Amino acid sequence: MKAWDRIRNASKLTRVRWLIVYCTDIILIFPMLGYYAFYLNWQQGMPPLAVLGGVVVLLTFNVLSTRPFRIAVQGGRRPTVVLAVTGVLAVALLILFAQIWAIPTWLGLLAPFVRKRVAIVVGFASIVLANLFVWWIGGWIVSLLMLVQTLFTVICLAVVWANLALWRLTTEAHEGEEALARLAVSEERLRFARDLNDLLGQSLADVARRTERAEGALASDRESAAAEMFEVRDLARRSLREVRAVVQNYRAIDLDEVLASVRAVLEAAGVRCTVRADTGALPPETRTLLATVVREGVTNVLKHSRAERCTITIEDGVLEMSNDGVSGPAGEHAPNGLAGLAQRVRAAGGTLEAESTADGRYRLRAAVPA
Template sequence: MKAWDRIRNPSKLTRVRWLIVYCTDVILIFPLVGYYGFYLNWQQGTPPLAVLAGVAVLLAFNVLSTRPFRVAVQGGRRPTAVLAVSGVLALVLLTVFAQIWAIPTWVALLAPFVRKRVTLVVALASIAVANLFVWWIGGWIISLLMLVQAVLTAICLAVVWANLALWRLTTEAHEGEEALARLAVSEERLRFARDLNDLLGQSLTDVAQRTERAERALATDREAAAAEMFEVRDLARRSLREVRAVVQNYRAIDLDEVLASVRAVLEAADVRCTVRADTGELPPETRTLLATVVREGVTNVLKHSRAERCTITIEDGVLEMSNDGVSGPAGEHAPNGLAGLAQRIRAAGGTLEAEPTADGRYRLRAAVPA
């Protein structure tokens, strides 16, 4: 079922890989011209069994020729057996059935797995072998054949090398986006850790020192020890208020920045995101709550759905997020992760709802007094 979901809703990177592979297949089917050649041979009186044998060899070569480039794109090991068998079939097609179309394709199949200099040497050698064979059987069109095979070989190699370069650039760009996202999260965590360290370091040191003084005074002067402990209590309460203030400031995130960030994250995850938000008149408390809802909603979209489209609208303090990632009964999409957030919104006088809709979408709605 998961495999079918990946086929039905492929990622953006998978779609690009499919496009590159299929475009390369269009070039690698040059040997299909050979079927027409076998048809002409049959029309000219070649025995049907010989024609069928040639068609079978060509068909086997066509099937094998679709494999190596897919392995190269997926980063797999060189398919030595496939390359060897397809090379033998290409030689059989040339020497037995006088079909030159398979040779340029086989050279292109080899190109992703060897150096370019080796590929060029093999290409020149294949052109020479093919033309020497035609000359040996008495062909007078050797110059024309050399030109045709050289052009076909050049086209096949150019397409394979260009598509491989395009795939490498695509994967590097995708990995760069993921690295930037991880870096942003790490930097935010480090900033928050530094703030807490600066805040709590001195406070906890003072608490430890006053506690030691109270412990030493406990045996000789209970009143002094009690006074020290009162100081420790007040210091702990003050530190708690400061920590809560830091956390509140940390949570006071900018709504517009969050909207821009989650849109980029969704687009990077192959989810088309449309944002229509009127946030100019919202007070800071409302903006913070809605920003938190947006982040939680996007997390649910990425973790618990196979959405392709997501819409985010904000108007008069009402946030609505909907996506098309619902694929099962309503009970499978219960918003458990939103329970704590719903309590915060209710405490502020608002409401939060999350449920599948009749049109097969999932909607998250948060209304906060503006």
């Protein structure tokens, strides 16, 4: 169950990494042919102890072969010890048991940690040396084995290089998405800071000038100084109203954009999302409040459920979100999540409810006066 939860809760990038790694494990199929070869050798009279020793060597090689590519996609250091041990085992399988299957696989393990031309040179040398050895012990079958080992070597190197390139492209795309998100946040912060600077810069300069004038007139004309201070008070109040208006506009959220965004996020996480929303007649305050509820609800779906389907409907100021991934008590709201939203909705004259339905779904319902 824990393994299944780990799979369900894994990020999209992690799932792609698992897929690429397991697809690359196809190169481990080639050494598996050695077990059948050992069975044939045993049938033909090879001593059981020799067969058992070969199986142990091959099994050790198989187990160690699962590590290098996983280390490569995780950005780890080159596993020199693992590569050296698997190389020795591959040579032992070739010399002692005339099995060429392990050599191409070992080249695939080496490929992510060396330059391509080095891997090609080593691969060519292994083909020549291995087939010279087989020719020395087997004679005319060398031409067939040369073809087979060349084919296996090309397949192993091509699979590893292609999947490694695919992983690099995936990580670059993921990093690009994160960079765009950070850039969007930074630009929004800069816009807000620029608006505040334009708004408060002149107002604060006027306050400072009038305060200085009032201070100069305080000794000779107290009435004039008092009048200047009243002007300062009115200017401060007007500036405060303007700041509040800017902040209110800054907090405004486009409901349609939020619906499109959360649908894309859910589908990217493997959750089918259906949206039916009639938002054209809603006032700006209601749109902003419902957009906030939608974002919080989707956050809960992604973090606290194992949903596969999610439905979002908005009609006459009533928002309903339901999903099939019920997890934990439905009526308990997080202090900084739905509970805070419930207070905001009630302050606007509406209601917010979260509950598990009879058909095993989780429903979030927010009704705001339209």
